[in-house]
Amino acid sequence: MIKDITIGQYFPGRSPVHRLDPRVKILLALGYIVLLFIAQNAWGLALGVVLGFGAYVISQIPLVMILKSLKPVVPIIIFTAVLNMLFVDGEALWQWWIIKITREGIHTAVFMAVRIICLIAGTSLLTYTTSPIALTDGIERLMNPLKRFHFPVHELAMMMTIALRFIPTLIEETDKIMSAQKARGADLETGGLMQRARALIPILIPLFVSSFRRADELALAMECRCYRGGEGRTRMKQLHMGPGDFAACGIILACIAGVVALNLLLP
Amino acid sequence: MTAIRTEHLTHTYSPNTPFQKVAVEDVSIAIEEGEYVGVIGHTGSGKSTLIQHLNGLLAPTSGKVFIGEEDLWADKAKLRSFRFAVGLVFQYPEYQLFGETVYSDIAFGPTNMGLTPDEVDSRVRQAARFVGLTEEKLQKSPFELSGGQKRRVAIAGVLAMDPRVLILDEPTAGLDPKGRDKILGEIREYHQEKKNTILLVSHSMEDIAKNATMALVMNQARLFCYDRVEEVFGRGEELSRMGLAVPQVSRVFLSLAKRGIPIDPRVYTVEAARDEIIRCVKEGRQGK
Structure with a gap:
């Protein structure tokens, strides 16, 4: 059933990683990405792997979740690995017609694969340990300086929050409409492409109608409570940086410095 | 003949996850053809x-x-034909309208059944007549209609399939008393004319008392009882303990019986209550 799709992969918890300030967590994720990309050799990358793995252990997120987050990118990993293996020049290990596998190719392929895996697993940890609302809150605060350039930061964050809030509602609604039309004999499972596309009309039209209705109602409800945009708006939940946040920043900065050092020391 | 039968029916949502929830547990029930069942x-x-x-x-x-006698899940290819035999009207069905006109929306079900255009046409008109939609309304867009009218269009969309069993989930939710009585009256007329089986899910005990012949009571995923309406309402105290209100008439009669007055506590409609009071008073006089 459509209900079983999970969007927003937040895993509620009370671990030190969960408790980090969302702003800090976003910056840490960015720092981690930087670290992965400046690592030039296996030692630097190994440091990245250890760091990511350690973060998962501390966050108490089941390690199976790493595999789950990697599932959609497996084709990309395989694709880049194969390309690297075939098209990087160097000492040939095996050759057949115009296909040539080189030592350097294999090295780059493995290196890139590990880098992508860390990238996805690391950024997934951010969404696993941060609720969507906290995440948008963090994004809004981080983008605050852009207000100087008249960039609608608050409006953007509000739109994201509303969109996230309504995803489960709309899924439920879709489920209900699908059941209702199936009860009237709508056939959604069989037929060719055109037939299936046409079968979606009885589901999409009521869904659109109810989305507009909900948007109208929400706008009215917000106006009734005097919502008028971000200007002068205060927050109920203030974000605070704690000692844990500074410690985490320290760790990631130290690791980045370590990778830079490794790059310089081990060519 | 039984219209619908379940055997030890159990349903678990999201099994083997932290969100696992048993919604229906071990329900065995047999509903006879032609019954009007209130589901409480x-x-x-x-x-x-x-x-x-x-x-x-x-x-x-x-x-x-x-x-009937056929296992619903024995042959998946036949599943769709059972959907036509058992018509289901969901809660707030007006949110599922999509047709350009009222006519095309009502025709959706019969067309899916593969009927000829002539048959579809007669089904649509008959269904529209049952819910009191005029000819002129059939050519309008369903989105132009009022809330109550939309709901009737949606119900007509299921009636047009001419199901042997008609199930309605809270068909009167959110309607004013007038609209509620109108829809329930139309369903009652439909039942009397077609002699088919009806299951009416409702929160209102008055609605069930007025219409249904049998009552099916669910409590915490299990079947509490399935019996004649008067028997079920006669167990008013147990129902109240489950947080279900019995009809007002039942409540009065149950408390009268509790005070030792020789009255039948299974009375639940105003008409029957009148007769029972008269009988009781007469007997009381004769006793003196």
Whole structure:
């Protein structure tokens, strides 16, 4: 059933990683990405792997979740690995017609694969340990300086929050409409492409109608409570940086410095 | 003949996850053809889950569902034909309208059945007549109609399939008393004319008392009882303990019987109450 799709992969918890300030967590994720990309050799990358793995252990997120987050990118990993293996020049290990596998190719392929895996697993940890609302809150605060350039930061964050809030509602609604039309004999499972596309009309039209209705109602409800945009708006939940946040920043900065050092020391 | 039968029907949502929830547990029931069954239960008691099993929208986690004598899930290819035999009107069905005109929306079901255009046409007109939609309304867009009219269009969309069993989930939710009586009256007329089986899910005991012949009570995912309406309302105290209100007439008569007055506590309609009071008073005089 459509209900079983999970969007927003937040895993509620009370671990030190969960408790980090969302702003800090976003910056840490960015720092981690930087670290992965400046690592030039296996030692630097190994440091990245250890760091990511350690973060998962501390966050108490089941390690199976790493595999789950990697599932959609497996084709990309395989694709880049194969390309690297075939098209990087160097000492040939095996050759057949115009296909040539080189030592350097294999090295780059493995290196890139590990880098992508860390990238996805690391950024997934951010969404696993941060609720969507906290995440948008963090994004809004981080983008605050852009207000100087008249960039609608608050409006953007509000739109994201509303969109996230309504995803489960709309899924439920879709489920209900699908059941209702199936009860009237709508056939959604069989037929060719055109037939299936046409079968979606009885589901999409009521869904659109109810989305507009909900948007109208929400706008009215917000106006009734005097919502008028971000200007002068205060927050109920203030974000605070704690000692844990500074410690985490320290760790990631130290690791980045370590990778830079490794790059310089081990060519 | 039985119209619908379930055997040890159990349904679990999201099995083997932290969100696992048993919504219906071990429900065995046999509903005879031609009955008008009121389905009662608290929010979350499993009513909606139960009725979605009866036309194969949900597959039982364990147990079986029979329509007539046939096992609903024996042959998946025939599943769709059972959906036409057991018509299900969801809660707030007006949110599922999509047709350009009222006519085309009502025709959706019969067209899916593969009927000829002539048959579809007569089905649509007959269904529209049952819910009191005029000819002129049929050519309008369903989105132009009022809330009550939209609901009637949606109900007509299921009636047009001419199902042997008609299930309605809270068909009067959110309507004013006038609209409620009108829809219930139309359903009653439909039942009397077609002699088919009807299951009416409702929160209002008055509605069930006025219309149904049998009552099915769900409590915490289990079947509490399935019996004649007067027997069920006669167990008023147990129902109240489950947080279900019995009709006002039942409440009065139950407390009269409790005070030792020789009165039949199974009375639940105003008319029957009048007769019972007269009988009781007469007997009382004779006793003196």
